[in-house]
Amino acid sequence: MKMALRACLRTKPGLTALLSQLSCSGHAAARRAPALVAQRSSSSTSQKIKVDFDQSSGVAVMHMQSPPVNSLSLEFLTDVCIALEKLEMDKSCRGLVVTSSQPKVFSAGLDILDMYGKSPEHCAEFWKAVQEMWLKFYGSNMITIAAVNGSSPAGGCLLSMTCDYRIMADNPRYSIGLNETKLGIVAPFWFKDTMVNTVGHRATEMALQLGLLYSPAEALKIGLVDQLVHEDQVLTTATETMTKWLAIPGILNISYTCHFFHLWCCNLVCTICSCVCQVIAAKKIHLSQDF
Numbered sequence: 357m358k359m360a361l362r363a364c365l366r367t368k369p370g371l372t373a374l375l376s377q378l379s380c381s382g383h384a385a386a387r388r389a390p391a392l393v394a395q396r397s398s399s400s401t402s403q404k405i406k407v408d409f410d411q412s413s414g415v416a417v418m419h420m421q422s423p424p425v426n427s428l429s430l431e432f433l434t435d436v437c438i439a440l441e442k443l444e445m446d447k448s449c450r451g452l453v454v455t456s457s458q459p460k461v462f463s464a465g466l467d468i469l470d471m472y473g474k475s476p477e478h479c480a481e482f483w484k485a486v487q488e489m490w491l492k493f494y495g496s497n498m499i500t501i502a503a504v505n506g507s508s509p510a511g512g513c514l515l516s517m518t519c520d521y522r523i524m525a526d527n528p529r530y531s532i533g534l535n536e537t538k539l540g541i542v543a544p545f546w547f548k549d550t551m552v553n554t555v556g557h558r559a560t561e562m563a564l565q566l567g568l569l570y571s572p573a574e575a576l577k578i579g580l581v582d583q584l585v586h587e588d589q590v591l592t593t594a595t596e597t598m599t600k601w602l603a604i605p606g607i608l609n610i611s612y613t614c615h616f617f618h619l620w621c622c623n624l625v626c627t628i629c630s631c632v633c634q635v636i637a638a639k640k641i642h643l644s645q646d647f
C-alpha cells in the first residue's frame with residue numbers, strides 16, 4: 357500500500373492532485389523552506405525533531421524528542437513534515453529510521469490538548485497536518501522503518517504503520533494499537549485502511565470495534581509489528597534491517613508498486629462508493645422521518 361501511494365505520488369498527476377486535496381503540502385513549506393543535507397554525516401535539529409544522516413550508508417535516523425510523550429501537536433507534526441521534506445529532497449538519503457528519544461513512549465498519538473477547545477481554523481490546520489504526515493510517510497520514496505521503543509497508541513500506531521517495517525521493544529509494559537473507540541472517537545477511514553493493509557480485515561475489525569491495545573507479543577502475532585527485540589537493541593536492529601532493504605534494487609520496489617497501486621485504486625473506489633451509499637442512506641432515513 358505504501359508503495360502504491362509512492363507510485364501515485366511519483367507517476368500519476370491526477371491522483372497526486374487528489375491526494376494533495378487531502379494534504380496541505382504548502383503548509384509546512386510555507387513556514388520554513390527545506391534545505392539540502394550536504395555533509396557526509398550530519399545532524400539537524402528542530403526543537404522537537406533530531407535527524408542524524410549518515411551519507412555513507414544513505415540512512416537517516418529521526419529521533420522524536422517532544423516531551424513528555426511525543427504527542428502529535430500541530431507544531432510537532434509541522435517539524436516532522438519539514439524534516440521529511442528535507443530528507444526526501446536529498447536523493448542520497450535512501451532510508452529513514454523513526455524512533456523516540458522519550459523513555460517508554462514511541463508516540464502517544466494525536467495531542468489531545470491540541471484538539472480540544474481550539475478555534476475551527478486551528479482544528480482545520482491541525483487535521484491537515486495529521487493528513488500531511490500520513491501522506492508524506494506512506495508516500496515516501498525512502499525505505500522507512502519504525503523503531504518502536506515504547507508504547508504507541510492511536511496516532512502513534514498510525515505513524516508506525518505508515519512505515520515499511522516495524523521493530524518493537526519486547527517489553528510487556530508497552531502497548532500498540534488504534535484505541536480510538538475506547539476514547540469515544542471513530543478512527544477515520546484512512547486510519548482503518550492503513551491498518552487493514554497491515555494486519556488484514558478481520559484483525560482490523562476486532563481492533564477497531566474493541567479499541568484494542570496489543571502487547572508486543574500480541575502485536576507480533578497479528579502482524580501489527582514485524583519483529584521484537586530487546587529494548588536496548590531496537591535502534592541497532594533497525595539499522596541492520598535497513599541494510600537488507602537497501603540491498604534490494606530500487607527498480608523492484610517500483611515493480612511491486614504497480615501491483616499495490618491497483619489494489620489501492622480499487623480500495624479508493626470502494627471507499628467513495630461507500631460514502632455515496634452512506635449519504636443516500638442518511639437522506640432516506642431523514643425522508644422517512646419526515647413522513
Ligand SMILES: CCCCCCCCC/C=C/C(=O)SCCNC(=O)CCNC(=O)[C@H](O)C(C)(C)COP(=O)(O)OP(=O)(O)OC[C@H]1O[C@@H](n2cnc3c(N)ncnc32)[C@H](O)[C@@H]1OP(=O)(O)O
Pocket residue numbers: 424425427460461463464465466467468469470471479480482483507509510511512535536539541542543544
Ligand atoms: C481537530 C480535529 C479533531 C479530529 C478528531 C479525530 C481524531 C481521530 C483519531 C485520533 C487519534 C489519536 O491519536 S487520539 C490520542 C489517543 N492517545 C491516547 O489515548 C494516549 C493516551 N496516553 C497514554 O496512554 C499514556 O500517556 C502513554 C502514552 C502510554 C504514556 O504513559 P506514561 O505513564 O508514561 O505517561 P502519562 O503519565 O500517562 O503521561 C505523561 C503526560 O503526557 C500527557 N499525555 C499523554 N498522552 C497525551 C496525548 N495524546 N496528548 C497530550 N498529552 C498527553 C499526560 O496527560 C501527562 O501529562 P501531565 O499529567 O501534565 O504530566
